[in-house]
Amino acid sequence: MSLTANALYAPHIRHHENTRTVMGDVILVLVVLYIMAYMHYGLRAVALGVWSVAICVLADVAGTLMRRQRPHIRDLSAVVTGMLLPLMMPVSIPYRVVAVAAVVAVAVAKQPFGGVGHNVFNPAAAGFSFAAICFGVQMFTYPEPQQALVGAAGEEAVFLPVLGALDFVSGIAPTFTLRLGAVPQYELLDMAMGNYPGPMGATNILVILACLLYLVFRNTVRWDMPVAFFGAAFLFAYIFPRSQMDRLESVGYEMMSGLLLFAGVFLLGDPVTTPKRDLSKVAFGAVAGVVVMLFRRFGNMEESITFAILLMNATTWGFDMLGERVYGKIRRHRVEVFNSQKIQKKA
């Protein structure tokens, strides 16, 4: 009978869910978002996803080997990072930009810290931020969805070509309009259906909300962090509208434009780079919501949410320790009450 070191310790039964099923849940909902992107923009969206995943996995394996450890592709974390990256970008993004973002995400933000579970900063957010700084024009030029386009050779194509030169009608994204201090020209209902130019995976508001619901019910994402995050962003948008419009309208545009919803679900839903305890999660989410809105208001970029999230990631440890202090007080108080009851009974 061979026994590994693992086999010596109690408990001797384990829950059926493992890291792969946790990551698999996220991958499942991301696949749904890719299907939506395919409906809006055609095969190029899917090709970008495959390309990004391939580079992330390769970079992950290379990084793990350089750390002299055995690569575990089976834990699927690199696949999630790879799938997240293109969804935050416009479908017209050149492949090389995706490649650079993917390499930065894995080789700079993840592997040097020790790989899965040890990274301080969210890899996808880091990769996106790097690309946003270096390739601002390509990153923030959004094609109109579902529009007849003229291909490079002159023939009319419904979707963007997968390879080759791109020639497309770009739309004005609501994030851009809001930053200028104007009111976006899109109907709020249209935006909820995802029918406006924007990042290829982040515009399907209703689908992302359904994804969030699924992840919460699967216990992959705790409900308290998204509630606190969206609540804080909602309040901020309600109290300080960016342009001349109705307060509720401002809330609608702010919540549905750009990456806010996507980041709230997928970037803040990343368990590694966010606090663990419920209380610290709530505090973290609320502060993150305010910071994100402040970045939007005073930032120079059209989409600055990933920078705000990277900043917040750096504070995760602090939030965890603060939460632990509070929980420690609760624990000790409980024991004190119990002991005093026992002493009274003895007396």
Next chain:
Amino acid sequence: MAMFRKGVLLAQHKEPAFSKPIVRFVNPQTDRMTIEREPPANPARAGVSDIVEIAQAAGVTDERDGKPLYKKLLRARERAVAVLVDAVDDEPYVSSRIAPLLQCREEVLGGLALCKQVAQTTNISFVVYQSITDQKLGLPRTIGGMPVVRLRGAYPAPAQSAKMKMREEKGRRLIVGTGALIHLYRAVWRAKRQSTTFITVAGSCVANPMNLEVSIGLSVDQVLERCGLSAEPTRVVCGGSMTGIAVLDRDATCVTHTTRAILAFRENKKDALFSCIGCGRCEQVCPAGLNPMYIHRFVENSYYANLRLFDAHMCVECGTCSYICPSRLTVAASVAKAKEYALCHFIQPGEETDELDG
């Protein structure tokens, strides 16, 4: 819905062992041993000192904690206000206390009548764990006219249940296991020494899972042979599936008074050894409200000084954190290590609590 629940509700896997009749698997020589004391003329009216002396002579041991029953009876005679019969089998696969309670009811009630005589109280109840979903036998409301208290909720039952924790008579009650009652009855009525104990043999490798009454001193191998193995197990466990000890040498490990189960599992080696992804599930389920993830990380990196904040000494060693861990880490072992360290370095003697001694 897992997201609203604190603690962890385990799939119990008690069938088919639970509803099968208990089988005797005894060494005939030790089974014939009797006590060399004159049995009382009328066992039903035996005096208190008689009962205590017989319990001592017969070597009756409580299977809950391994203490001799006569010592507990002596304490109970002085200050007990209640008698609780512990049949809480909250660990999966194990039904070695609840099954004798249901199947050897007369003997349990006979032993309980003797305890009642010693403790001089009418406040008697049975405690069982209710959240068994796969059982075929129903749990009765009363046994012999005495109420059956059902613990609900997640594992571990005693820690999570306010009923057990906050009862008025805390510290002044006699808690006995069903096996000890049966052996007390046999000692007084039939002058038998305790030479057997009730155990469950189950697990994914056991061909015929069942509850056995086995002689103390039989080896784990013999017991497993009696029930048959359907596959070569990778892990054999002495004790419950959540808190038991892995058996390294099956031939040299024996059944003792406190053995509750012998389990044999075959595991898939492939899903092991991921690294922690910080999902925080261990913190969500910990019944003591600890933070096993950070404790594990500090122990792994030997940052013991940082542990002061984390109150590792409050750990109840239920193993829930390891159970839920999606990365299959040995979190519970790290927390146990941290607890040992904290009790040595951070806690003044007398400061530790016996909050959850049930």
